Amino acid sequence: MYTMVVTEWWDGKSTTHFQFTGWASYTCSGGSGTVTSPPPPQGPGTSSWSVRLVDNLQQQYEDRDCEVPTDQMFVNSTMYDASPAANYTFQQLAGGNVYAILSEELKFGLDQFVNVLDRVPVVSSAYRTPSTNSSLVGSATCSSHTYGRAADFSIRDPFANDDFSCTMWNELNAAAQLLNYFVEDWDDVIAGGGVPHFHVDFTRQWNNPVPCTGYP
Amino acid sequence: MRVVILSSLLALSFAVRAEPAPRPKVKPCTVTADMLSVYRDPAGASDQQWRAARDAALDLMVSECRHTGPRRGSERAAVFALLENEMRVDYANVFAARRKRTGKPLPESAAEGPMYFQRDLSEFIDRIVTAEDIQYKDVILRYGGGLAISKLGKAVKSSVFRQAAEPARSFYGVEMRSPQVEAIRAIGYWLDPGSPVLNAAERKEWAQILATLLPSDGILLDAEHHPRLIRTALEALSRSDSAAAEESIRTWRNVYQNNYGRGDSIEILAQEAADKIKARNRKR
Secondary structure: OOEEEEEEEEOOOEEEEEEEEOOOEEEEEEOOEEEEOOOOOOOOOOOHHHHHHHHHHHHHHHHOOOOOOOHHHEEOHHHHHHOOOOOOOHHHHOOOOOOEEOOHHHHHHHHHHHHHHOOOOOEEEOOOOHHHHHHOOOOOOOOHHHHOOEEEEOOEEHHHOOEEOHHHHHHHHHHHHHHOOEEOOHHHHOOOOOOOOEEEEOOOOOOOOOOOOOOO | OHHHHHHHHHHHHHHHHHOOOOOOOOOOOOOOOHHHHHHHOOOOOOHHHHHHHHHHHHHHHOOOOOOOOOOOHHHHHHHHHHHHHHHHOOHHHHHHHHHHHHOOOOOHHHHHHHHHHHHHHHHHHHHHOOHHHHHHHHHHHHHOOHHHHHHOHHHHHHHHHHHHHOOOOOOEOOOOEOHHHHHHHHHHHHHOOOOOOOOHHHHHHHHHHHHOOOOOOOOOOOOOHHHHHHHHHHHHHOOOOOHHHHHHHHHHHHHHHHHHOOOOHHHHHHHHHHHHHHHHHHHO
């Protein structure tokens, strides 16, 4: 039987080795000791393992002194599909996670943008775990992205060879003004090595941000 | 008469509206010195230098050579130098220096910059690499995505097998990518029966190996990184034509579903992967 050893990052703090030995078993060692696989679930359909995943995410908030979200704030794709944003799938918003916080404000706000713009702006990133967010060195660990209240829209214009477009940014900003949502200043977006995009927070008020310049 | 004129005017206005706006000209495929200049001293580079470097690289990614990359030797070498240099930047250091220089905290959007840039760069490299880029194999194996690695083909087969079977010693990029996971992804492209890289026996063997990445008890070790690995394995296996792999995925999906219920993104991906293999075999 083949053996495959896979190393993965564990919560941004230590390197963990996932050892897969055939179909038989695996161990996960690293950090402060060895983590063995948890006891088997009690029966079909049990949700104890889902709870464990949410616990794991909640721990990330606690470790970083962020307000710990309640269990009910986390959704998986089935739960999201029961009350989704009309034009965005769970996959598009959840950052590759099995569970994510996708707030009502986010879903409502995204739908509002679509209504006002009469098109579906591309979301580059919405929910990010605290672990992912803190790996974006220098970024706010407990940012609005970690509570599913903010989104970044792409401002690459498919009708202009995918070049960045201030027209798109300014249109998004006009919509944000109408809907009264906070927008990060353009100057801040492109500061240093920033890549042009449109950051909106659906739980804060419009702030008359510095507008986009330098692109068509 | 008036009706005719009005109709003509309306028709004309529709015709004018229907006329598409002229598409802007695609940018020329230009590699400038700005693109690499910041990497000599990333922490010491000014905001203006970073802006110029980013713009030079981002322009190249949407230029005339967006699908092929520059063809001239030195310019092509610069693109792979960009990949290597960018993925090695210690952004904690860069941002600390910036905070010291400006006396201001870093805006969140600016910190997101490297994430978006590295994603764009990785997609660009995935698009442009061909088997001819073998001279850059060390950089591509170390910092390239699975698709780029796979395009190097048979020449890197044994290296990729080794990379897939060995734990990575380090991670790279702000999203903490793993050369091992990218090697697994590359093998996934080779599992496609239309790929000439693996022979039938190797495809069968690697489908079997990758299936062992699905934990037999169907339990995720964490909420983030283990799912990412399982997703990579499922996506890789979905390109296979191995009936045994299809069976393994279906069995695993049942176990996983017993633990986590129906309809989460991994369970759906497992279902899709098994169905893709089945559909491929039905066509043959």
